[in-house]
Amino acid sequence: MGKNKELKVVFSGGGTGGHYYPALSVLKYLNKYYNKLEVIYFTTKGRIEEKKLPTDFPKAKLIPLNTKGLERPLYNFKNINRAFEVLKDTHKVEKIIKEFKPVFGFLTGGYVTVPVGLALKKQNIPFYLHEQNSTLGISNKVLSRWAKKVFVSYEQTKTNDKFILTGNPVRTPENEIPRSYLLNFGINDLNKRCILVFGGSLGSNEIDELMLKVYEKEKINNYIHITKNPEKFKQFPNVFTFEYLENLYELMAISDGVISRAGATTLAEIQFYDLSAILIPWKGAAENHQLKNALSLQKKGKVAVFDEENVEIDRLINFLNCIQPKNEEYIYTPKINRATESIVNNILWAGCGAEGR
Ligand SMILES: CC(=O)N[C@H]1[C@@H](OP(=O)(O)OP(=O)(O)OC[C@H]2O[C@@H](n3ccc(=O)[nH]c3=O)[C@H](O)[C@@H]2O)O[C@H](CO)[C@@H](O)[C@@H]1O
Numbered sequence: 001m002g003k004n005k006e007l008k009v010v011f012s013g014g015g016t017g018g019h020y021y022p023a024l025s026v027l028k029y030l031n032k033y034y035n036k037l038e039v040i041y042f043t044t045k046g047r048i049e050e051k052k053l054p055t056d057f058p059k060a061k062l063i064p065l066n067t068k069g070l071e072r073p074l075y076n077f078k079n080i081n082r083a084f085e086v087l088k089d090t091h092k093v094e095k096i097i098k099e100f101k102p103v104f105g106f107l108t109g110g111y112v113t114v115p116v117g118l119a120l121k122k123q124n125i126p127f128y129l130h131e132q133n134s135t136l137g138i139s140n141k142v143l144s145r146w147a148k149k150v151f152v153s154y155e156q157t158k159t160n161d162k163f164i165l166t167g168n169p170v171r172t173p174e175n176e177i178p179r180s181y182l183l184n185f186g187i188n189d190l191n192k193r194c195i196l197v198f199g200g201s202l203g204s205n206e207i208d209e210l211m212l213k214v215y216e217k218e219k220i221n222n223y224i225h226i227t228k229n230p231e232k233f234k235q236f237p238n239v240f241t242f243e244y245l246e247n248l249y250e251l252m253a254i255s256d257g258v259i260s261r262a263g264a265t266t267l268a269e270i271q272f273y274d275l276s277a278i279l280i281p282w283k284g285a286a287e288n289h290q291l292k293n294a295l296s297l298q299k300k301g302k303v304a305v306f307d308e309e310n311v312e313i314d315r316l317i318n319f320l321n322c323i324q325p326k327n328e329e330y331i332y333t334p335k336i337n338r339a340t341e342s343i344v345n346n347i348l349w350a351g352c353g354a355e356g357r
Contacts, residue, residue: 007034010097011060012042012116013108013130014049015069017201018265022130023049023108024056025169029340031057040100042093044112048201052246063096065089069111070138089115090122097123104128104148104347109137117143128347131157132168132264134292151343153264154296164346167339168268171249179254179330186240187222190328193256195320196248198226200261200282206308207261207280208232215239218317224251249273253332256325259316262294262305272337276302276323278316283308 105127
């Protein structure tokens with residue numbers, strides 16, 4: 001990859017961590033190779049990409065959009081207003097990119113990407129989509145007909161040659177991380193299993209309730225549990241609670257297992273860091289995509305999928321107790337994430353367009 005170059009790009013994607021973190025991984029990768037990477041990131045007002053991006057990526061210019069998701073059922077009166085908002089935002093984005101002149105756009109899903117994709121199309125600027133889930137989300141479905149390429153995380157999502165299987169980009173530590181890093185999070189016996197518990201980027205009350213039952217019975221393993229209700233877990237000395245951990249992926253690199261929902265980005269991280277996992281798919285996900293995500297990972301082993309309405313606590317505990325823990329000497333050594341690399345290579349060098357324009 002060439003260095004000392006300038007590149008102007010438009011990014012968008014978010015609303016939730018599952019859409020936002022893949023965009024961030026690609027952005028960070030690009031940033032390594034360009035001395036002057038100029039980025040406009042179109043954000044969902046008040047959501048994760050707005051709150052986290054400035055610290056993650058200080059050079060990006062954030063522009064919030066008003067577009068909101070459609071109400072269900074679709075014939076809801078509010079949706080007329082929502083459609084107007086998309087038109088207004090499309091116009092706003094068009095004006096901005098006309099002046100900014102980006103080389104390409106990269107969009108990772110979430111309703112905010114719709115006006116951005118429409119504006120890029122109107123200005124004849126190539127754009128690329130990334131889909132994290134096994135089925136296309138609504139925004140990606142709408143935009144895919146105009147996208148230059150659609151990068152996907154699962155083989156079964158490909159429907160024509162425009163679709164390229166890359167996997168889902170995940171955040172990776174730049175440096176080695178020793179197992180002893182866990183001491184910073186309260187863990188004091190590094191030879192015991194360390195299990196990370198969380199309900200995606202938005203949290204999950206159901207997982208909190210389920211884990212209360214697990215912690216009543218299982219006192220040996222250590223747990224780092226992300227929750228909005230830390231007071232519920234105070235009586236368990238082996239449970240260390242946090243409201244949100246921005247760098248959860250660093251803990252994944254040195255932990256032993258995960259108990260979580262089955263959001264696609266979490267699943268990609270579980271695979272990348274080769275963790276054992278108990279997955280409890282969220283039933284409200286569009287087209288039940290979390291269950292589909294989870295089942296395709298289950299085929300690869302080290303993963304058990306539970307139905308949230310029927311979790312057998314003893315089976316769950318038995319699964320945990322079969323995990324071979326890393327020992328206190330363990331050190332994670334940095335490795336490249338092939339999905340991130342593959343997306344960037346496809347955009348810049350594999351004749352997909354941007355650099356050759
Ligand atoms: C309610 C909702 O819309 N869910 C969707 C959303 O989920 P959600 O945003 O929960 O997505 P994922 O579970 O895929 O990803 C969560 C991300 O947040 C990170 N994390 C989480 C907690 C924390 O304290 N710190 C932290 O960094 C995880 O490491 C992971 O990178 O996007 C996913 C990917 O499109 C979809 O599959 C989900 O169905």
